[in-house]
Amino acid sequence: MSDSARHEALIDALGAELTPVRRLPPPWRRALGWLLVVAAAAVVMFMRYGASTMLHRWGAAPDLGVAAGGAVVTAITAALASFMLAVPGRSAAWAWLPLPSALLWIGSSGLGCLRAHIPGMPLMGWHGANDCLVFILSFSIPLSGLMIWLLRRACPLRPVLTAVLVGMASAAASACLLEICHNFDATASDLLMHALAVAIVIGANALMGGRLLLKS
Amino acid sequence: MPATSSLTFDGPWVLLSRPSSWRLDSDKAVPTEIPSASEQADRQRAAWMAAAQAGDQRAYTRVLNDSVALIRAVARRQGVAVDALDDVVQETLFTVHRVRHTYDPLRSYDAWLSAIAARRAIDLLRSHGRREQREVHDEFALDTHADREDASAGTERAQDALLLRKAIETLPPGQREAVEQLGLKERSLAEAAQSTGRNTGALKVNLHRALKTLRDRLHGES
Incomplete structure (x- = not known):
């Protein structure tokens, strides 16, 4: 069979099994759906812990508020970028979108260790820092899983890059949620654990998300 | 035609690749000059694909037939050898079929297709690269030591056949059936369709998928 005949045969076969499909919603709407799940988790945590401790920390040390703002924007932009990259034909430049806010998040968190401590606010030891690590990992796993499940319905042609953005969005969202119940001043050990998480x-x-998306 | 009605945000550095005859007016794109022939062709394909998403088989066949030349051009640009271009075409057509729901008719069909074709071309180049790394070419040895003098050739063939049989057994039922009917029993499509109760189109698609799966598994690329 010649190549053009092979293509014609395949096209006929694909045409024969054609069924109507439901079009994928725009990436921004899919990202919004994922962010709403994060927002729902935040609402539950606010109901449990309230916002006063968080606001007190931010009032006493604005760099903590800036870092939290950077994490929020990173979660939003990384989620949007990963849903964008999952659609064929979208520019790979979307991957750079979360970079400025991620730098702000990391930079402000680092600066928090250099200033004077907030009066009356406890400092975190290694044990407490371990709790932060566990918290971020515990929230990141389901959030990453949910996003990878959503992305598998699309067609991520750059699976590893997309998975890195999934990780960034999940980790930033988890760090935002941690901020609600994080009743400690910034310390080097705390920052180290956050960075490690x-x-x-x-x-x-x-490693794993890239493989899962490759099979999609 | 839907492709001309509006455009959506394309990237952080938007619109650099937007066709020259389109400009953004708030969130709508308005044609400002007569589109070029290639843009008109792109819009036509976009309209066909939109119809195909709704289940129009005729539009689908047209857009796929129209896509072959573009896929070959993209694969060529990626550095795929001429004799392998048609493999990229087949793989791309399959991917297009599988992910046709991801196409947004407000955007360029050619850009969407080119991204998929480029990825399939890179996959093929990588797969060939891996195969070449595993295989050793020694023309002198091949000339002086024919297969018939190799005592292990028969055993290797038997092992290969066993591996193939095992791989076929692990295929999904539809694909296994297509391989058995069309490959092993060498039946015609019509005979196989009659024997299995499936239509010929489904048998052809299942056979193609089965061959791809077997190729990947036997080359360790699954």
């Missing part, structure tokens, strides 16, 4: 989440997504 974020690195684990992004690395695990790149």
Whole structure:
């Protein structure tokens, strides 16, 4: 069979089994759906812990508020970028979108360790920092899983890059949620654990999420 | 035609690749000059694909037939050898079929198709690269030591056949059936369709999928 005949035969066969399909909603709407799940988790945590401790920390040390703002924007932009990259034909430049806010998040968190401590606010030891690690990992796993499940319905042609963004969005969203109940001033050990948690989440997504998206 | 009605945001550095005859007016794109022939062709394909998403078989056949030349051009640009271009075409057509729901008729069909074709071309190049790394070419050895003198050739063939049989057994039922009917029993499509009760189109698609799965498994790329 010649190549053009092979193509014609395949096209006929694909045409014969054609069924109507439900078009994929726009990436921004799919990202919004995922962010709503994060927002629902935040509402539950606000109901449990309230906002006063968080607002007190931010009032006493604005750098903590800036870092939290950076994490929120990183979660939003990384989620949007990953849903964009999952659609063929979208620019790979979307992957850069979360970078500025991620730098703001990381930079402000680092600066928090250099200033004077907030009066009356406890400092976190290694044990408490471990709790932060567990918290970020515990929230990141279901959030990453949900996003990968949503992305598998699309067609991520750059699976590893998309999975890295999934990891970044999940880790940033988890760090935002942690902020609600994080009743401690910034310390080097705390920052180190946060950074370690974020690195684990992004690395695990790149490794496993990339494979899961490759099979989609 | 839907493709001309509006456009959506394309990337953080938007619109650099937007066709020159389109401009953004708030969130709507308005044609400002007569579109070029290639843009008109792109819009036609976009309209066909939109109809195909709604189940129009005729439009689907047209858009796929129209896509073959573009897929070959993209694969060529990626550095795929001429004799392998048609493999990229087949794989791309399959992917297009599988992910046709991801196409947004407000955007360029050619850009969507080109992204898929480029990825399939890269996959093929990587797969060939891996195969070449595993295989050793020694023309002198091949000339001086024919297969018939190799005592292990028969055993290797038997092992290969066993591996193939096992791989066929692990295929999904529809694909296994297509391989058995069309490949092993060498029946015609009509005979196989009569024997299995499936239509010929489904048998052809199942056979193609089965061959791809077997190729991937036997080359360790699954």
